[in-house]
Amino acid sequence: MSDNEQEESSQVVLKEDKTFVTFFQSLVSSNEDTDTIRLFDRKGYYSIHGEDAVFVAMMHFKSKKSLKYWSISDPNPKKKIKIDNDGSLTTTASSSQQQQQELGLAVLTIRQGYEFENIVKELLDEKKKIEIWSMKPNSKQQWELIKKGSPGNTQMFEDVLLNGNCEGSVMMALKVTREKGSIVFGISFGDATFKTIGVSQFMDNDNLSNLSSFIMQMSVKECLLCCDQKNYDYQKVKEKLSDAGIPFTELPKSDFSSKNAEQDLTRLLGSVKNNLPDIEQEHAIQSASCLIKHLDLLSNPNYFGKFKLEKYDLDRYMKLDSSSFKGLHIIDLKDSSVSAAAGGGGAGGASSSSNKDQSLYNLLNQCNTPMGSRLLLQWVKQPLLNAEEIEARLNFVEAFYNDLELRQSLRSNDLKKIGDLDRLSKKLHGQKATLEDCVNLYGIVTRLPVVLQSLNNHSSIHQELIKVNFIESLESIISDFAKFCAMVEKTIDLDLANDKHEYVIRSSFDETLRGIQLKKDQISNKIERFRVDIADDLNLDEAKVKLHYSEKDMFLLRISRKDEVAIRDKKKYIVHATAKDGVRFATREIDTLNEAYKKWSAEYLDKQDGLAKRTLQIAASFVPLIEDLSSLIATLDVFVTLSHVSSIAPIPFIRPEIIPLGSDENGAGTVIIGGRHPCVEIQDNVNFIANDIDLTRGQSQFQIITGPNMGGKSTFIRQVGLIVLMAQIGCFVPAQKATIAVVDCILSRVGAGDSQLRGVSTFMAEMLETSYILKVATKNSLIIIDELGRGTSTYDGFGLAWGIAEYICNQIGGFCLFATHFHELTILSDLLPMVKNLHVSASTQNNTFTLLYKVEQGPCDQSFGIHVAILANFPSQVIENAKQKAKELESFESNTLKQNHNKFLEEFKEINFNSNDVEKSLSLVNSLLNKYSIDIN
Ligand SMILES: Nc1ncnc2c1ncn2[C@@H]1O[C@H](COP(=O)(O)OP(=O)(O)OP(=O)(O)O)[C@@H](O)[C@H]1O
Numbered sequence: 001m002s003d004n005e006q007e008e009s010s011q012v013v014l015k016e017d018k019t020f021v022t023f024f025q026s027l028v029s030s031n032e033d034t035d036t037i038r039l040f041d042r043k044g045y046y047s048i049h050g051e052d053a054v055f056v057a058m059m060h061f062k063s064k065k066s067l068k069y070w071s072i073s074d075p076n077p078k079k080k081i082k083i084d085n086d087g088s089l090t091t092t093a094s095s096s097q098q099q100q101q102e103l104g105l106a107v108l109t110i111r112q113g114y115e116f117e118n119i120v121k122e123l124l125d126e127k128k129k130i131e132i133w134s135m136k137p138n139s140k141q142q143w144e145l146i147k148k149g150s151p152g153n154t155q156m157f158e159d160v161l162l163n164g165n166c167e168g169s170v171m172m173a174l175k176v177t178r179e180k181g182s183i184v185f186g187i188s189f190g191d192a193t194f195k196t197i198g199v200s201q202f203m204d205n206d207n208l209s210n211l212s213s214f215i216m217q218m219s220v221k222e223c224l225l226c227c228d229q230k231n232y233d234y235q236k237v238k239e240k241l242s243d244a245g246i247p248f249t250e251l252p253k254s255d256f257s258s259k260n261a262e263q264d265l266t267r268l269l270g271s272v273k274n275n276l277p278d279i280e281q282e283h284a285i286q287s288a289s290c291l292i293k294h295l296d297l298l299s300n301p302n303y304f305g306k307f308k309l310e311k312y313d314l315d316r317y318m319k320l321d322s323s324s325f326k327g328l329h330i331i332d333l334k335d336s337s338v339s340a341a342a343g344g345g346g347a348g349g350a351s352s353s354s355n356k357d358q359s360l361y362n363l364l365n366q367c368n369t370p371m372g373s374r375l376l377l378q379w380v381k382q383p384l385l386n387a388e389e390i391e392a393r394l395n396f397v398e399a400f401y402n403d404l405e406l407r408q409s410l411r412s413n414d415l416k417k418i419g420d421l422d423r424l425s426k427k428l429h430g431q432k433a434t435l436e437d438c439v440n441l442y443g444i445v446t447r448l449p450v451v452l453q454s455l456n457n458h459s460s461i462h463q464e465l466i467k468v469n470f471i472e473s474l475e476s477i478i479s480d481f482a483k484f485c486a487m488v489e490k491t492i493d494l495d496l497a498n499d500k501h502e503y504v505i506r507s508s509f510d511e512t513l514r515g516i517q518l519k520k521d522q523i524s525n526k527i528e529r530f531r532v533d534i535a536d537d538l539n540l541d542e543a544k545v546k547l548h549y550s551e552k553d554m555f556l557l558r559i560s561r562k563d564e565v566a567i568r569d570k571k572k573y574i575v576h577a578t579a580k581d582g583v584r585f586a587t588r589e590i591d592t593l594n595e596a597y598k599k600w601s602a603e604y605l606d607k608q609d610g611l612a613k614r615t616l617q618i619a620a621s622f623v624p625l626i627e628d629l630s631s632l633i634a635t636l637d638v639f640v641t642l643s644h645v646s647s648i649a650p651i652p653f654i655r656p657e658i659i660p661l662g663s664d665e666n667g668a669g670t671v672i673i674g675g676r677h678p679c680v681e682i683q684d685n686v687n688f689i690a691n692d693i694d695l696t697r698g699q700s701q702f703q704i705i706t707g708p709n710m711g712g713k714s715t716f717i718r719q720v721g722l723i724v725l726m727a728q729i730g731c732f733v734p735a736q737k738a739t740i741a742v743v744d745c746i747l748s749r750v751g752a753g754d755s756q757l758r759g760v761s762t763f764m765a766e767m768l769e770t771s772y773i774l775k776v777a778t779k780n781s782l783i784i785i786d787e788l789g790r791g792t793s794t795y796d797g798f799g800l801a802w803g804i805a806e807y808i809c810n811q812i813g814g815f816c817l818f819a820t821h822f823h824e825l826t827i828l829s830d831l832l833p834m835v836k837n838l839h840v841s842a843s844t845q846n847n848t849f850t851l852l853y854k855v856e857q858g859p860c861d862q863s864f865g866i867h868v869a870i871l872a873n874f875p876s877q878v879i880e881n882a883k884q885k886a887k888e889l890e891s892f893e894s895n896t897l898k899q900n901h902n903k904f905l906e907e908f909k910e911i912n913f914n915s916n917d918v919e920k921s922l923s924l925v926n927s928l929l930n931k932y933s934i935d936i937n
Pocket residue numbers: 680686687688689690707708709710711712713714715716840853854
């Protein structure tokens with residue numbers, strides 16, 4: 001037995017609850033689903049059992065120490081939690097059942113409130129389903145399921161997730177079919193928390209690249225899949241979902257029926273007919289029917305007419321798949337929701353101290369509102385394709401960029417004070433709001449004229465744009481909120497809210513309330529008189545004895561900690577708490593008065609209940625207006641933030657010139673002068689060297705970058721990718737001058753070591769990723785390839801790199817940055833007109849070796865490696881040997897070898913890596929490798 005287990009077994013608690021254990025075991029054995037975690041509501045706390053308990057203990061507490069064991073063995077253990085080397089948790093078939101049985105049934109108890117809420121969030125992040133069981137009323141041993149949720153359906157946990165959960169929980173229903181030889185996806189996606197639903201029907205290629213982009217860009221959390229085992233594409237879809245880590249449930253075709261779909265959608269979207277999506281999207285409409293059914297949206301009349309139709313137009317956004325997100329570090333894949341939820345500056349930002357390896361989103365997310373952070377995340381994931389739309393965004397950014405005063409006033413005052421409007425509207429809509437929420441909303445609305453005033457002061461060429469898009473909309477929203485403000489002023493006691501943070505209906509509203517308020521006032525007046533007397537008694541200035549009110553303690557007196565000596569050892573003064581702001585105390589008389597005050601307050605709340613409910617009902621009718629305001633503030637916040645980040649960069653970003661997609665035929669293209677990597681340039685101790693690139697179609701669209709290790713090749717090619725992406729988001733870019741040709745997708749294969757594909761060799765992973773690029777890229781794509789062929793022997797790596805480069809140039813014709821350590825590849829520029837060489841420079845003067853990070857024209861002087869070896873005092877014999885080998889390599893020009901690689905590639909491209917049978921694909925590759933005598937070891 002391991003030390004750990006020794007420790008655990010000593011914690012066995014002999015507490016038998018046989019009935020429960022039997023019930024629990026039957027529950028587990030009747031359901032094979034290992035992804036569901038069950039929590040048992042024990043009134044005041046929750047318990048989790050068996051392997052669920054072990055999973056949660058490891059996930060949340062990172063240890064099994066908090067587990068107890070009930071001494072009843074589990075005769076039927078089904079699964080075992082395995083903690084992998086990287087700390088991740090997986091469930092596997094149990095191999096230590098015996099030990100588990102010896103220990104008994106694991107039990108973990110968790111506290112209600114914060115601990116429970118965090119665990120629910122973490123479980124959803126871990127893609128688990130959650131069930132909450134509660135004891136049936138008036139029964140001792142009978143449990144019933146009261147709540148359930150999953151990553152794509154968190155409706156029943158909205159109260160828990162109201163704080164944070166920035167991206168919501170997008171569920172998609174998916175039907176795959178073939179039409180005219182092409183794969184067609186009918187998709188419906190929805191988020192019940194944010195009350196959005198959408199349909200989209202699109203064609204895809206054999207690599208399902210459109211589906212991949214859709215999943216990433218729409219932040220899909222879970223999938224309902226129309227089961228079609230006989231369909232070959234169906235298996236590929238399942239693989240794609242598994243690779244993307246999207247949990248899916250296979251459902252019968254009968255769940256995807258268009259029978260009532262139109263009617264159901266109309267109910268959710270409201271009666272506006274033109275809300276309805278294009279009815280020709282038959283498969284998507286069928287998926288909508290499944291989605292509505294499985295999210296049970298029609299059982300909640302509150303939802304009727306409240307949903308918004310969200311559109312996903314494939315042709316509107318740049319295609320980005322998960323390897324581009326990872327390769328360019330666009331977002332932190334695991335933490336995206338956390339950092340966005342934090343809002344108000346996000347995690348990091350340019351001024352952050354831990355600025356190493358931060359993502360583009362983290363750099364940009366200096367939003368002042370949570371709504372802004374959410375919208376920015378969406379924009380970063382969905383760069384635009386339409387040049388006019390991009391220019392429109394850039395105009396706004398430019399307006400704020402050039403108006404420092406406006407930007408500062410919006411950032412430091414106006415926007416900062418606007419709370420989470422999405423959360424507020426969710427609470428009001430879900431009838432979970434309180435009078436405090438109404439007062440908060442009132443506070444926000446009454447501050448809007450200040451925002452308006454700031455915007456009105458703006459004067460520039462974009463003045464009209466600001467007027468039409470922000471000023472006029474805001475004026476109309478403010479005027480529509482007038483009734484809400486009047487209601488709050490009339491019904492809620494705003495003085496009490498401001499002074500004591502008590503949120504109640506005005507006493508003047510009702511005779512009974514007035515009577516109770518009188519009693520409360522009498523008590524507080526009495527306490528005030530006590531305060532004056534006590535100051536006198538303590539020999540302290542009256543102003544030094546303050547009245548402290550809180551909902552929990554009611555009235556207490558407070559003196560500074562310095563003055564505490566005045567009450568020390570005086571029995572009549574009862575100390576309640578010592579805090580930073582001083583010592584809080586009372587006397588017996590004050591305690592008694594507080595009791596009475598508490599009683600009257602409770603009575604007041606009771607009597608105001610009907611009026612408060614009515615007020616909240618009226619407030620809920622303003623939800624659509626709150627949503628409009630939220631979206632206006634989010635957009636304003638994102639523009640202000642993009643301009644802010646652009647202006648505070650070490651060297652301010654500039655507005656890029658945009659060349660529409662596909663209109664760069666006549667020798668135009670992407671030209672960046674003095675480009676910088678936005679995330680590397682702000683790293684501590686980095687003196688960033690700016691670099692140029694010219695990707696002109698037909699002349700220099702394919703750039704090979706060579707140079708010494710650590711010379712800045714990867715940084716350079718990624719910075720070009722990021723600059724193009726930022727421009728298409730509508731953001732200014734880190735460069736001195738930039739002309740950006742809009743691209744339809746950025747495809748990247750970066751880093752040999754960190755393949756996302758599990759269980760395949762580095763070489764194979766490289767090949768799979770590259771084959772994907774070769775099939776998906778178009779002449780309008782940007783391809784970024786870094787160190788291809790590292791996972792194989794030098795000759796073969798070179799051969800493959802050569803073949804792939806040639807294929808991109810001749811067959812695809814897209815823009816490409818190809819960083820490589822194969823110096824021989826630079827010869828391509830002599831053979832193909834669109835290929836140019838660049839190299840990162842280094843200096844070997846005065847017997848020192850200095851990386852200069854300057855990207856210069858032409859191939860690299862490949863003797864750097866040997867220079868480094870000389871500087872590192874390698875034995876002369878080794879150096880000579882190395883020189884000899886380098887010569888041999890230089891003369892490596894065997895035509896047969898090169899031909900072999902080209903032939904290999906021709907056949908390799910035809911292999912379908914998306915087939916269900918990975919083994920088969922791999923063995924096909926192996927036989928090809930043998931056929932052309934290519935050695936990958
Ligand atoms: N333009 C630059 N200005 C200043 N420092 C830079 C620049 N580019 C890169 N660096 C620094 O050099 C380090 C190495 O850069 P990078 O990883 O891009 O090199 P590389 O040539 O791709 O290396 P390798 O061939 O070993 O993969 C970076 O982490 C960064 O700190």
